[in-house]
Amino acid sequence: MVVLSEKYPIDAPITHRTRHIPLTARPMDFIYFCFFASHLTASLVIDLQWLYPRSLVPGPMRALLEYYIKFSNDPLIGALAGMKDSSSLTWFKTFITLEGIFQIPVFIVGLGALWHGCKKIYPLLLIYAASSATTTLPCIIYLFSLPRPIAQTTIFEHAITYEQLMILLLGYVSFFIVPFIMVFDFGNRVYKLILKGLEAEDQKLD
Secondary structure, eight states: OOOOOOOOOTTSOTTOOOOOOOGGGOHHHHHHHHHHHHHHHHHHHTGGGGGSOGGGSOHHHHHHHHHHHHHHOOHHHHHHTTSSOOTTOHHHHHHHHHIIIIIHHHHHHHHHHHHHTOGGGHHHHHHHHHHHHHHHHHHHHHHHHOOOOOTTOOTTSOOOOHHHHHHHHHHHHHHHHHHHHHHHHHHHHHHHHHHHHHHHHHHHHO
16 A cells, blocks of 8 residues: 555654655656646646736737737637637636636645645645536537638637647546546545545544
């Protein structure tokens, strides 16, 4: 059984030390760590520009956002950037606001906890995973619902080509699959910790 870094009871022998398993020796945690690092960067640089005061956004950062939208024709991020109609996307604005308020802190705390192998973070990561998978799935369904562009389609209308759909799905589906896997993984980890806690409590009563 893999032993992760955590505190031992005060009455434990002084020679009993915590065995810290390197992150690279924990494949699933390593995947989650890389996912959090990449998602944190994408969120701060691309997704959350909608929440920043325009005067505080560096030119290169705005240029990167505009390049991404022109390359992928992302109707969701494009709407937040003012390059497409956003009148019907209040739900997506709510998701992005949640991303800034809840997910960004989870990414930061989660990176440190995963690096050190801290089990105390499991319940929080389980909550994040369920929330993230739930909010990403409607985005994927929305992309599938969009029509193909026609000659009269303007840049403000939500229509994407098949090629653009495939490009967008590469990103959106990965942001769904990893949290979806995390739901079952951390759900199982939390369940095992609860069982261990109940067993320890029963032993004390005995």
